[in-house]
Amino acid sequence: MAKTKINYVCTQCGAIQPKWMGKCPDCGSWNTLVENVEAPISRFASSAVPQTAKSTVQKLEQIDSSEEQRYLTQMEELNRVLGGGIVPGSVVLLSGDPGIGKSTLLLQICQTISSDAQILYISGEESLRQIKLRAARLGVTTPNLSLSSTTNIEAVIESIQSLKPDIVMVDSIQTMNLSALNSSSGSVTQVRECTQLLINIAKTMEIPVFIVGHVNKDGAIAGPKVMEHMVDAVLYFEGERNLSYRILRAIKNRYGSTNEIGVFEMGENGLDEVTYPSKAMLEGRPENVSGTCVACVIEGSRPILAEVQALVSKSGYAVPKRMATGFDYNRLSLILAVLEKRCGYFFGTLDAYINVVGGMKLDEPAADLPIALSLVSNLTDKVIPDDLVAFGEIGLAGEMRAVNRVLVRVKEAQRLGFKRCILPKQCIAAISAEVDIQLIGVSTLSQALSAAMA
Known part of the structure; x- marks a missing residue:
């Protein structure tokens, strides 16, 4: 059996150091080096994600430049923040404080998306019964929603390959783990590798993936900073839990503007759109x-x-x-x-x-x-x-x-x-x-x- 190796990874820039230091020598950030246990990946083979024999090469004039087909929701505030809808093959990271409405928004998207879109909702934090109760409270009754409660990323990839859904939602990335890695769920290595697997499956099968990310005590997205560079869009929920208004802001978006915001109000039946924010x-x-x-x-x-x-x-x-x-x-x-x-x-x-x-x-x-x-x-x-x-x-x-x-x-x-x-x-x-x-x-x-x- 191969010997494991311990090093320290900077959560801001992803640099790897052989020993712990108070200040990262690469980016200069303080107290960002966390312990990382490396082990050779042998059991989880490349068959988990479909691979092509060789990469496809096309000339610029041969590429179809027509407007991409987007999935439109009935929530105009969300469509605005996403740049006009959900782009096939995109990976969206949704983050915010605990209890601010991230999981609520994902379930409401399932209800408001087009009726012919098949959705796979994967939760590593709630049981299927808990999700069912919350869906009933929010009025989510769509027959095209499939649920799965697992923390194993291999099982998630297999479910996506077998069901071939139109949209995938993962809640949350910090609960997912790759069994070939010895580190615990939520560690830098686990979050980075699980995110990479989801990105690979999204780009290969042209399936949009929503990923929920937790935040740390400083308000930044937990896990390696490089995760924000890996995904296509980063949405952040702003607002206080004791206040009714929630502001959804795009801090990164490869398919639209990062200046747009969506305003929602948390009510008894979930998040309601605020069409005229100035008046509210x-x-x-x-x-x-x-x-x-x-x-x-x-x-x-x-x-x-x-x-x-x-x-x-x-x-x-x-x-x-x-x-x-x-x-x-x-x-x-x-x-x-x-x-x-x-x-x-x-x-x-x-x-x-x-x-x-x-x-x-x-x-x-x-x-x-x-x-x-x-x-x-x-x-x-x-x-x-x-x-x-x-x-x-x-x-x-x-x-x-x-x-x-x-x-x-x-x-x-x-x-x-x-x-x-x-x-x-x-x-x-x-x-x-x-x-x-x-x-x-x-x-x-x-x-x-x-x-x-x-």
């Missing part, structure tokens, strides 16, 4: 309260209006506290510095808190202006009008910088009943169509503050 995010807005402003950002192909709240209070510590939920902390520090240096507002001994309502994350620079307006509004206790929306990037000189896709932002604000819009002055020229909303163009942050709290 603004429900229950407080009226005549200082420290709140509406921002308009672009998520993929559509504009979304979100409420930004700020709270400024006297600090009880030598170093004031800064906290941002749904907004970049470093960007908040930059805006506070500009407000102090260029506009004369003092935050040096005050705590500053920023919260984006509804679990949204504002990554776009266009959210700078509403953040600044809400901070000054709460500091001076002056109310920003409820019918006002703002967007614009703030420069270090206190100037307002232009943003893209101005017309769609303004039209979305107009559709939701807003009467005034503060935006960078140079953006007004980009509005070609007539709009029924007052446009207030500003060149500096001081002008924007004066216009908002006049």
